[in-house]
Amino acid sequence: MKKVLISLLIFMMAMSMVNAQQTRYLVFEFFKVESNQTYDFIEHIEFMEKIYKAAINDKKIQGWDFWSLQSGADPSEFQYITITYFGDPVSMMNGLQEDDLVKYGMISYPHMTEKEVLDKLNNASTSMDLAQRSYMQEIASTRDNFQFKRGTLASFDLMKAVEGKFQEYEKAEKEVFMPIHQNRIEKGLMGHWSLLRTALPFGSEAKSTHLTMNIYKDYLQFFNAQEYEDMESTEEQRAAQEKGLKSRDQKWVYLATLENAVR
Structure with missing residues (x-):
């Protein structure tokens, strides 16, 4: 009987771990971009794709999406949505810090210095406005x-x-x-x-x-x-x-x- 209870306990713990691993946490970010800044914004997104890929390889995040809005909101509010996927709530709330982005940026673009990556990230803020973020x-x-x-x-x-x-x-x-x-x-x-x-x-x-x-x-x-x-x-x-x-x-x-x- 004792062995049965132990086996049942182990099974329940294993199932609990599986369910926890299957739960995903998503951060939605809604971006407003002025028409004269669209090219710069798209260039920034293309730059960030490799950085997110490096973050996935390092198991820092599980995935990242970039969506363009077709309808449903006033164009003056936002036109783009990004979704970043995390495996747990703590990682979601911490997000990718500046140090992380610089580290993954240098991995993705080995020809760039730390300062060049940081400048590239900071300059992007002029081409977009983060209108809303949802966890x-x-x-x-x-x-x-x-x-x-x-x-x-x-x-x-x-x-x-x-x-x-x-x-x-x-x-x-x-x-x-x-x-x-x-x-x-x-x-x-x-x-x-x-x-x-x-x-x-x-x-x-x-x-x-x-x-x-x-x-x-x-x-x-x-x-x-x-x-x-x-x-x-x-x-x-x-x-x-x-x-x-x-x-x-x-x-x-x-x-x-x-x-x-x-x-």
Whole structure:
């Protein structure tokens, strides 16, 4: 009996470690770029791609995306979104410090001195304005093997759970809506879906509490998904969907195209 309990304990600890390793933490950064600074900004992004690749190789981060906004926001607010992926909340909050960027910059560009890399990083601030930064934890996602490539389309849906219905909203996303997205993926109408919970900011004044990432391989798949109607859903399922919709307020929907993904 004692051996069985020990084996069970080891199994539970192993499963806990696996789940912890699967949890991802994402930092969204929304950039505003003036039209006359677009070239300089894109040049900076291209410079940073190699730096993020070096950070991935050093296991400092898990990945990095660069998205251009297609619709959903006033162009005067921001036009680009970057997402940096981390494996734990502490790494997410620490982020990549200036020393890290310089170190990885010198690895990526061995012909540059420390001062040259630092000057390159500092000069980039003149070509862009960080309009907003959001720290998020992935709490649910579909089962798929979708590969993020240039041209991938995403709908970033920012939600705010109705006060007093935080748990109800998350339950609805996981138990009602995620199976719907999984079914669409299996029918070839979607690439990937995930639910993110906002880590910061907290409080009732926060503009959003959650975000869903709806990923499509291209516009054709996106529009086919919009026209799809599930005729097989039961009256009970439709009632559950309606109840779930009432547990949150959809604040904004941003449609964006992936310009580059570093993994």
